[in-house]
Amino acid sequence: MTTTLKKPQRSARKPKGDGHMRRGEILLAAERIFLAEGYHGATIRKIADEVGVSSTALYMHFRDKDEILLEICDSAIAKLLRSNSEISARPIDAVAKVRLMLDAYITFALENPNAYQLVFCGQSGLVSEGKQQATEALGDSCYDVFVNTVRDIGATGRLRTGTVDSAAQSMWAACHGLVALLLTKPTFHWAPTQELRGVMLDGLLHGLVTD
């Protein structure tokens, strides 16, 4: 009697996550809440509740909260890197590549707003010390692929002004500014997004590259 009485009650405890499966569960739940409620809204307790375990259990699989969110960002940025690399490999004009990369960058940011903001608007609150290394390395790789394409333009003498670095960084910064403002100020009376994208890209390329 005692066994049949007590055992079912203890089943409130979630069974062990078969091997490393629990880690994936946590990442999935964290991404969902993170996308739905942003960085500060995604608390350890909410994520743990979603998975169905105690908040402490998350510390079995991740050192701290930042490690969870950084891992989510890593996979997002890896996607951007793949996109850039794929464009870089195409057999087309370097200027066309740059335009495609910047356009893909904008698309990526608008489709992955929270991951984008976490990586590229990197507000204080996390990082603290050398964390974010892997994520930053991925971001750097994205920039490297991009700057190399700009270098191809510079090599043919088609940079209207500035160095390869300053031109590449200006283009990147301009597109970053556009999506950052679109994401953080959604209530502003913006011109139609498509027109903004077009004007920004046309202006940048016409302003920095000679035909």
Added chain:
Amino acid sequence: MTTTLKKPQRSARKPKGDGHMRRGEILLAAERIFLAEGYHGATIRKIADEVGVSSTALYMHFRDKDEILLEICDSAIAKLLRSNSEISARPIDAVAKVRLMLDAYITFALENPNAYQLVFCGQSGLVSEGKQQATEALGDSCYDVFVNTVRDIGATGRLRTGTVDSAAQSMWAACHGLVALLLTKPTFHWAPTQELRGVMLDGLLHGLVTD
């Protein structure tokens, strides 16, 4: 005897801040800590300690933490608005005005990094409901002055591409992106800041405005 014995001991308590002076003291201390330690580093307790009162005392003068920081931002943005208005009133070419405004915008952001980020990188954490109204109104005024100058350019048919709005917003966004990245990614291997500013402004004006 009793009076001379007791009164000096109670002087541990800070005397009343004569009228509305305490409010100014708080704003001053808050700005100092806010600039030194950023948004999350500026806690109610630290500010109160700096002033020499209990944390509760701050709630006598401000509804909550956000109200303190927003008021600091207001004065910073008001400074930017004065700068823009002053440039707008000069008897010079509209294109030159736009360049001066964008350059002043960048200077302002780099000199008031925390206020700038709070207003223009408006990360979640505050706002929640209709707060930030006054601050946003000031920001809108800055934009209005700017967009009217761009409109002057458009009126003379010198906009190379896009509408007045999309051109003005692209220029603003591009400069925002530059300073936002400079502020949030200070460890990146940037080109020299002066060169970046020059390339960005030259590129934008050459890309969006015909001579």
Added chain:
DNA sequence: ACCGTCCACTAAACGGCAATCACCCAGCCC
């Protein structure tokens, strides 16, 4: 069958945060 060891997990607690509560006391008006 039994015991030790590990491992995924838990409840409880810690310290810090913003914000609220009940209260205190000096100065003022009547």
Added chain:
DNA sequence: GGGCTGGGTGATTGCCGTTTAGTGGACGGT
């Protein structure tokens, strides 16, 4: 003097991320 008011306080609440001590089941050796 007596009561009111307003700037001030310590204690408390309810979150947060994180830590600690411990629990229970699976597994391997004997």
